[in-house]
Amino acid sequence: MxxxxxxxxxxxxxxxxxxxxxxxxPGDLCxxxxxxxxxxxxxxxxxxxxxxxxxxxxxxxxxxxxNSRLAQALFWATLVDEAVLREWLVNIGQREAELRVxxxxxxxxxxxxxxxxxxxDNFFMPLTQVELADTLGLSAVHINRTLKDLxxxxxxxxxxxxxxxxxxxxxxxxxGFTPNYLHLNPGAQ
Amino acid sequence: MxxxxxxxxxxxxxxxxxxxxxxxxPGDLCxxxxxxxxxxxxxxxxxxxxxxxxxxxxxxxxxxxxNSRLAQALFWATLVDEAVLREWLVNIGQREAELRVxxxxxxxxxxxxxxxxxxxDNFFMPLTQVELADTLGLSAVHINRTLKDLxxxxxxxxxxxxxxxxxxxxxxxxxGFTPNYLHLNPGAQ
DNA sequence: CGTGCCGTTGAGCGTTGTCAACCAGTGTGG
DNA sequence: CCACACTGGTTGACAACGCTCAACGGCACG
Numbered sequence: 001m002x003x004x005x006x007x008x009x010x011x012x013x014x015x016x017x018x019x020x021x022x023x024x025x026p027g028d029l030c031x032x033x034x035x036x037x038x039x040x041x042x043x044x045x046x047x048x049x050x051x052x053x054x055x056x057x058x059x060x061x062x063x064x065x066x067n068s069r070l071a072q073a074l075f076w077a078t079l080v081d082e083a084v085l086r087e088w089l090v091n092i093g094q095r096e097a098e099l100r101v102x103x104x105x106x107x108x109x110x111x112x113x114x115x116x117x118x119x120x121d122n123f124f125m126p127l128t129q130v131e132l133a134d135t136l137g138l139s140a141v142h143i144n145r146t147l148k149d150l151x152x153x154x155x156x157x158x159x160x161x162x163x164x165x166x167x168x169x170x171x172x173x174x175x176g177f178t179p180n181y182l183h184l185n186p187g188a189q
Numbered sequence: 190m191x192x193x194x195x196x197x198x199x200x201x202x203x204x205x206x207x208x209x210x211x212x213x214x215p216g217d218l219c220x221x222x223x224x225x226x227x228x229x230x231x232x233x234x235x236x237x238x239x240x241x242x243x244x245x246x247x248x249x250x251x252x253x254x255x256n257s258r259l260a261q262a263l264f265w266a267t268l269v270d271e272a273v274l275r276e277w278l279v280n281i282g283q284r285e286a287e288l289r290v291x292x293x294x295x296x297x298x299x300x301x302x303x304x305x306x307x308x309x310d311n312f313f314m315p316l317t318q319v320e321l322a323d324t325l326g327l328s329a330v331h332i333n334r335t336l337k338d339l340x341x342x343x344x345x346x347x348x349x350x351x352x353x354x355x356x357x358x359x360x361x362x363x364x365g366f367t368p369n370y371l372h373l374n375p376g377a378q
Numbered sequence: 379c380g381t382g383c384c385g386t387t388g389a390g391c392g393t394t395g396t397c398a399a400c401c402a403g404t405g406t407g408g
Numbered sequence: 409c410c411a412c413a414c415t416g417g418t419t420g421a422c423a424a425c426g427c428t429c430a431a432c433g434g435c436a437c438g
Contacts, residue, residue, distance in 0.1 A: 011279050014365045019279040036265045041272050041370040064257045064264070071260055072253050076225045078267050083222075083230050085274040090200050090208040093281045093326030097426070128384065137282030139427050144386060176203045181230040286394070317416060328395050333418060379438100386433075394425080401418075408411085 002028050005050030006126055011042045020135040027115045029077050048126045080183045087181045092137045097146045100136050102175035105156055109165050114184050125163035191217050194239030200231045209324040216304045218266050237315045269372045276370045281326045286335045289325050291364035294345055298354050303373050314352035
């Protein structure tokens with residue numbers, strides 16, 4: 001489990017490139033897979049200095065054997081991961097560049113805020129433009145131009161590993177963001 | 190759980206369109222979510238006549254409480270779903286149209302074969318070109334042209350709700366397909 | 379003071395989308 | 409039995425979004 005910093009889930013491509021599949025921020029489980037799917041089908045790397053907490057394979061199995069509430073919580077976390085992945089698929093498959101980037105920043109801002117990592121309207125966002133490109137299925141050059149446009153329109157600014165969202169409500173409306181997929185009220189029912 | 194036929198997981202878009210997120214074929218669990226995430230963040234629909242088996246919410250909870258091996262199996266199935274989603278993300282984000290379509294047919298062929306639903310080199314594939322477009326983040330027109338190209342190159346043919354893969358090995362190499370993400374040997378460790 | 383990474387900008391090109399027309403197959407009602 | 413409508417597939421022309429290549433600027437680091 002990530003305790004501090006950002007990590008990244010990615011796949012390497014035939015042509016030497018890489019596709020970024022998810023970002024892990026504090027509070028996220030990063031490797032529930034290993035306990036069950038023994039072959040990993042992707043890689044994980046730190047993006048900044050990170051602290052992580054280990055949960056051993058045996059502990060995982062014990063949880064399933066002895067603590068059904070915890071097992072359900074783990075299952076729940078995985079289902080949320082899946083929901084996020086589905087939304088990324090929509091974002092990348094259907095939205096054009098400007099909305100795509102805006103949507104991504106909406107998500108990361110709300111997720112950061114949910115774990116208390118925002119300061120007013122800005123948050124820790126350590127990605128380079130190349131990394132954003134690998135994430136959003138765009139070229140680095142186009143990411144650059146798109147960020148410029150979003151800045152010019154007054155939506156957001158990225159500087160020195162921090163992103164500032166000038167008006168979250170505006171950005172949510174602009175990008176067509178629907179926060180429900182994040183299932184941010186944990187275990188709610 | 191789908192027993193017979195194809196179903197589809199999708200999200201409706203602001204502009205009236207829809208994004209297709211996954212296909213469910215016989216053997217797939219379609220709604221483990223409902224038992225835990227009470228709000229559904231997407232929709233499911235049948236694409237052909239379908240038979241389904243119901244597992245009640247209570248049964249799901251009982252499984253977690255009383256049968257850790259079954260709970261693990263459910264968890265495992267969800268992790269595989271997630272792996273497929275990740276690969277779709279790569280496919281749509283990084284590959285150009287022809288490879289994208291080829292990759293998709295590879296996957297559906299191998300998944301169908303794994304549940305014994307292929308006949309030699311062809312299998313049930315009920316999607317229209319519009320549905321393929323909503324799946325792969327391309328326009329219907331471009332799907333049409335791409336299928337034409339793939340046919341001309343001798344890779345695959347689609348006709349009357351069946352797809353024929355002329356040489357799976359060729360198609361796998363062409364599309365850069367790596368089957369490991371499907372985790373097709375169930376429960377292996 | 380160089381070296382290297384990251385960000386920025388311009389020019390030209392290519393893949394893919396849009397619009398529009400048309401064809402083939404199928405089911406329906408007169 | 410034959411219009412008719414409807415759905416799905418096919419094709420062409422043109423526009424646009426995003427990519428590639430290339431050059432350059434700022435900044436940190438050794």
